[in-house]
Amino acid sequence: MSGIRSFGAPLSERLPRVEIDRAALAGNWQRLAAHTPGARTGAAVKADGYGLGAAEVARTLHDAGCRDFFVAWAEEGAVLRETLGGPDTRIMVLQGLDSSAAALCRETRLSPVLSTPDDIAVWREAGAAPAPAFIQLETGMNRLGLGETDARAAATLAASGALSVTCVMSHLASADEASEQSREQRTVFERVAGLFPGVPRSLANSAGILLGPEFHYDLTRPGIALYGGTCEALEGLRPVATLTAAILQIRMARCGEAAGYGAAAPLARDTRIATVGLGYADGFLRAGSGAGVAIWPGRSVPTAFLGGRAVPILGRISMDLILLDITDLPADAVRPGDRAEFYGKNVPIEQVAAAAGTIPYELLTGLGPRVARDWR
Numbered sequence: 053m054s055g056i057r058s059f060g061a062p063l064s065e066r067l068p069r070v071e072i073d074r075a076a077l078a079g080n081w082q083r084l085a086a087h088t089p090g091a092r093t094g095a096a097v098k099a100d101g102y103g104l105g106a107a108e109v110a111r112t113l114h115d116a117g118c119r120d121f122f123v124a125w126a127e128e129g130a131v132l133r134e135t136l137g138g139p140d141t142r143i144m145v146l147q148g149l150d151s152s153a154a155a156l157c158r159e160t161r162l163s164p165v166l167s168t169p170d171d172i173a174v175w176r177e178a179g180a181a182p183a184p185a186f187i188q189l190e191t192g193m194n195r196l197g198l199g200e201t202d203a204r205a206a207a208t209l210a211a212s213g214a215l216s217v218t219c220v221m222s223h224l225a226s227a228d229e230a231s232e233q234s235r236e237q238r239t240v241f242e243r244v245a246g247l248f249p250g251v252p253r254s255l256a257n258s259a260g261i262l263l264g265p266e267f268h269y270d271l272t273r274p275g276i277a278l279y280g281g282t283c284e285a286l287e288g289l290r291p292v293a294t295l296t297a298a299i300l301q302i303r304m305a306r307c308g309e310a311a312g313y314g315a316a317a318p319l320a321r322d323t324r325i326a327t328v329g330l331g332y333a334d335g336f337l338r339a340g341s342g343a344g345v346a347i348w349p350g351r352s353v354p355t356a357f358l359g360g361r362a363v364p365i366l367g368r369i370s371m372d373l374i375l376l377d378i379t380d381l382p383a384d385a386v387r388p389g390d391r392a393e394f395y396g397k398n399v400p401i402e403q404v405a406a407a408a409g410t411i412p413y414e415l416l417t418g419l420g421p422r423v424a425r426d427w428r
Contacts, residue, residue: 065298066298067298067422068298068329068330068424069391069426070104070293070295070419070426071294072104072105072292072293072294072426073292073428074427076280076290077278078115078116079288080277080279080292081093081095081117081274081278082117084272084277084286085117088256090265090268091256091269091270091271092271092272093118093272093274094144094254094273094274095118095120095122095273095275097110097123097132098123098128098275099124100128102416103417103418104292104293104425107131108425110132110135111135111136113278114138119140119141120144120271120273121144122146123146124147125145125147126145126152126157126164129143130159130160133161133162143160143162145157147165147196148166148171149171149178151177154174154178163185164186165185165187166188166198166206167188167197168198168202169202169205172206172215176209176214182214182215183216184217185218186220186254187206187210187217187248188220188221188222190222191222191223191240192225192233193223193225195223196223200244204247207248210251218252219251219253219270219271220248220251220254221254221273222241222245222255223255223257224256224260227257227259227262227263234260238266252270252271254270255269256269258274258277259285261274261277262285275413276412276413280292280401282402282412283400283402291395291396291397293395293401294395295330295336295394295419297329297334297374297391298391298392299387299388299391300327300328300329300373300388301326302326302327302378303324304325305322305324306322307319311323311367312366312367312370313367313370321379323379324378324381325366326358326363326375326386327374327375328374328375328392330373331369331370331373331374332370333371333422334422335420336394336415337408337415338368338369338370340354340369340404340407340408342368342377354404354407356376356394356399357392357398358378358386358393360385361380362399363377363378363380363381363392364376364377365377374394376392395415401415
C-alpha cells in the first residue's frame with residue numbers, strides 16, 4: 053500500500069483515507085480501449101500512479117489488458133518492472149536519459165523516450181547492440197522533443213540500423229480546450245513522423261482520444277481519464293478515488309462568533325461545526341477554503357458530502373483540519389467517527405478542483421503520504 057505505514061498495527065479509523073475502486077479503474081481503461089479500436093491503449097502511471105500507488109494501479113490495468121505503461125523517470129520504471137515482469141509488457145520513460153538512467157533502462161528492459169540529440173547519444177553509448185527506444189518530436193508545445201532537423205538526423209541513424217526506434221510520439225498541448233493548436237500540432241506531427249516510415253506513432257493523451265480517430269494512430273496514452281478525473285468526457289467513465297476523513301468533534305458555536313484561522317468565517321447564525329481530520333498537509337489544498345475568506349473572493353462555496361447531503365466547508369483549511377457547517381443536517385444525522393467525502397462518487401473531483409482554482413491532476417498527485425490508500 054502506498055501512503056501511510058501501519059508499522060504492523062491496524063490503521064486508525066480516524067486517518068484520512070482515499071478509497072480506490074479497482075473495478076472502476078479497470079473499467080475506465082477498457083472503455084477507453086473500446087473507444088480506440090484501431091490503436092493499442094497504454095496508461096500513464098507516473099507520479100506513483102497519479103498518487104494512488106503505481107504498483108496496484110499497474111497490476112489492475114495489466115489484469116484488464118494493458119501492456120504499455122508510461123513513467124517519468126527510469127527509477128520509477130525499474131520499480132514498476134518488479135511488479136510487471138512479463139516480456140509482453142513495455143514500460144516507457146518519458147523524461148530522457150543520463151548515463152545512469154540509460155544503464156538502468158538496459159538492465160530492467162525499459163524503453164526510453166529520446167527527446168534530444170544528447171539522449172540519443174547517451175542511449176547509443178549505453179550498449180553495443182541497439183535497444184528499443186521511442187522518439188519524441190517537438191510539434192508546437194515547446195517542452196520536450198526533437199525539432200525537424202534533429203529528427204532527420206535520428207531518422208538517418210534509424211535507417212542505418214544504428215538506432216532502434218519502436219514508436220514516434222509527440223504531446224498535445226491544448227487537447228482539452230477549444231483550440232486549433234491540436235490540429236496544427238497534428239499537421240506538424242504527420243510531416244515529421246513521416247521521416248520514420250513504417251514506425252508506429254502515438255499522439256493522443258486522455259483529451260486527445262476524444263478529438264477523433266485521426267488522433268489515435270497506433271498507441272494512445274490516457275492518464276487522468278483512467279483515474280476518473282474527466283468522467284463527463286466519455287460515457288461510461290467512473291470515479292476511481294474517493295477521499296474521506298473522519299469527524300473528530302462536533303460543537304455548537306453562537307451567532308456572532310467566528311470559525312477557524314483568522315476568524316475568516318464569521319457566523320451569521322448559531323452553527324453546528326464538525327471538525328474533520330484532513331488538511332493541506334494531506335493534499336487537500338488550502339485554496340479550496342470556504343467562502344468568506346477574503347483572499348479568495350468570489351469563488352463558489354466548496355462542499356463535502358456528509359449525512360446524505362452536501363455541506364459547506366467553513367473558513368480556512370488548515371494543515372491537519374477542516375471545519376464543516378452541519379447546521380442544516382438533522383441533529384442525530386452524524387456523530388464523531390463518521391466520515392465525510394471530499395471528492396469521489398458524490399462530489400465530482402472536477403468541482404473540487406475548480407473551487408480550489410486548480411485541476412484534478414494536482415489533487416490526485418498531491419495526496420500526502422499519511423493518507424491511507426484503501427483498494428476496494
